[in-house]
Amino acid sequence: MIEIKNISKTFAKKSKYPVKALSDINLNINDNEITGLIGANGAGKTTLIRIILGFETPDSGYVKINNLSNNDIEIKKIVGYQSDLPYVSKYVSIRDYLNLNAELLGLSNYNNQIDEMLDYFDILTASNKKLSELSKGMRQKVEIINAFLGNPKIVILDEPTAALDPIVVINLRNFILTKKQSGISVLFSSHHLSEVENICDRVIFIDRGVIVKDLSRKDFENTSLEDEFTKIIGDGKK
Amino acid sequence: MKNIITLVKFDLKKYWSISRIITFMIFAIIINFFVLVPNYFNFPVTEIKINMLTIMQGLLSFFVPVSVLFFTGAIIFSDKRSFYLRTILTRPISRDEYLFSKYLFSLINLLIATLFFAIFPTILSFIIYNDNGESGFFQYFFTYLFYIIEGLLFISISITLSFVVNSYLNIFMLAIWIFLENTLINGVLANFVSYSKSLAIITDFFFPSGFSDAAKLIGNVGVLFWESLLWGLTALAFFFTLSIYLNLKTKIDTISE
Numbered sequence: 001m002i003e004i005k006n007i008s009k010t011f012a013k014k015s016k017y018p019v020k021a022l023s024d025i026n027l028n029i030n031d032n033e034i035t036g037l038i039g040a041n042g043a044g045k046t047t048l049i050r051i052i053l054g055f056e057t058p059d060s061g062y063v064k065i066n067n068l069s070n071n072d073i074e075i076k077k078i079v080g081y082q083s084d085l086p087y088v089s090k091y092v093s094i095r096d097y098l099n100l101n102a103e104l105l106g107l108s109n110y111n112n113q114i115d116e117m118l119d120y121f122d123i124l125t126a127s128n129k130k131l132s133e134l135s136k137g138m139r140q141k142v143e144i145i146n147a148f149l150g151n152p153k154i155v156i157l158d159e160p161t162a163a164l165d166p167i168v169v170i171n172l173r174n175f176i177l178t179k180k181q182s183g184i185s186v187l188f189s190s191h192h193l194s195e196v197e198n199i200c201d202r203v204i205f206i207d208r209g210v211i212v213k214d215l216s217r218k219d220f221e222n223t224s225l226e227d228e229f230t231k232i233i234g235d236g237k238k
Numbered sequence: 239m240k241n242i243i244t245l246v247k248f249d250l251k252k253y254w255s256i257s258r259i260i261t262f263m264i265f266a267i268i269i270n271f272f273v274l275v276p277n278y279f280n281f282p283v284t285e286i287k288i289n290m291l292t293i294m295q296g297l298l299s300f301f302v303p304v305s306v307l308f309f310t311g312a313i314i315f316s317d318k319r320s321f322y323l324r325t326i327l328t329r330p331i332s333r334d335e336y337l338f339s340k341y342l343f344s345l346i347n348l349l350i351a352t353l354f355f356a357i358f359p360t361i362l363s364f365i366i367y368n369d370n371g372e373s374g375f376f377q378y379f380f381t382y383l384f385y386i387i388e389g390l391l392f393i394s395i396s397i398t399l400s401f402v403v404n405s406y407l408n409i410f411m412l413a414i415w416i417f418l419e420n421t422l423i424n425g426v427l428a429n430f431v432s433y434s435k436s437l438a439i440i441t442d443f444f445f446p447s448g449f450s451d452a453a454k455l456i457g458n459v460g461v462l463f464w465e466s467l468l469w470g471l472t473a474l475a476f477f478f479t480l481s482i483y484l485n486l487k488t489k490i491d492t493i494s495e
Contacts, residue, residue: 104329
């Protein structure tokens, strides 16, 4: 479980115009649940994800994952992350990159797992291509595979469908649902409300650094998330 | 240690592409050729035979800084820019392991470069030209060790700089540093101690019985070496510590910087 307690973060504190990215965020993300993080651009989704991953230090509050600090090395073994800004290199192939990550995770006999996922996302034949030669969508697929490498307990996906075509989006949805059955929890941020609606057990709306609504599937089953989004985020923007 | 080796292996594989190995080999052959050919024809024609130790020192003093500029100039900055650092540090490795992997990677590159550009030409010169026999194995060994320590200093400066400045600026600053360092050692220290006319004059003045020769000898053999070594090791410790500090403080990615 991810426990987020009293997290606040302000950027450019010493400047004339400080940016309050997050304000007193309290949140528990449960095990074996798919949680969607929704918000307009600049709402604070990525900052929250970066704080959860330990990239950013909060001004106040803390994040605990399975009762351990989010910066604990042990935690990194059970958390997978798909970055919205993939690693690009003209010297590294897809396979080299995934092999490196598998080795750092301490996995043995990882080739089958990598091949299966590459095949699932239809990039097995391109596995020896350099990362710089890939399209944006293919890089995103590589990052998604990387996030699920070694079957982590928690997977954090930052805008996973942003560069993917509709078929791959459907495949990804099925992939996440299958992984959930094997006990993986997923937290993902997205602008695509239909995607979130289709697979999430819970949806968190974030606006200007504040959690404005926390809905379970039961809450949004009979309504559309688009209406909710317009009501919550749209109203605030008026 | 396992993670450090994994990262170094990855870096080596990433860096040493086939085209780079070929370019490196061609360059190494050219350098060896330039060192060997004049020796083969016994150039420069002089009464004094060429000392191989001098050749090695000349090659090392050029290729050690050049190798560091080439291999380590942008090492951390490029990892941040390509989001490699972000990817790596989401995995179960510590920042120290990442940093030490960069040191090890840089040191391996330095050893490879000096081996090809300084040691091989010297060994081949030995075989073809025959050394005048004035220098023993230990002199060569310690000279090499000295330059490798100097290389480590340059590596630690380069890594430290690459945390805070971009690649081109880093290479530029490192070049200035190397120039200053060489000026300081070769110009100031060497003039003052090793080939010291002033020291000789002073000793002549105070000890007219010929003590200056002894002072020169001490300067040539011992004082310069130990002073340089001490100076280098202190600077190495300083920059190494600074790089560890910056490694802990630096943000994983450059997005919010």
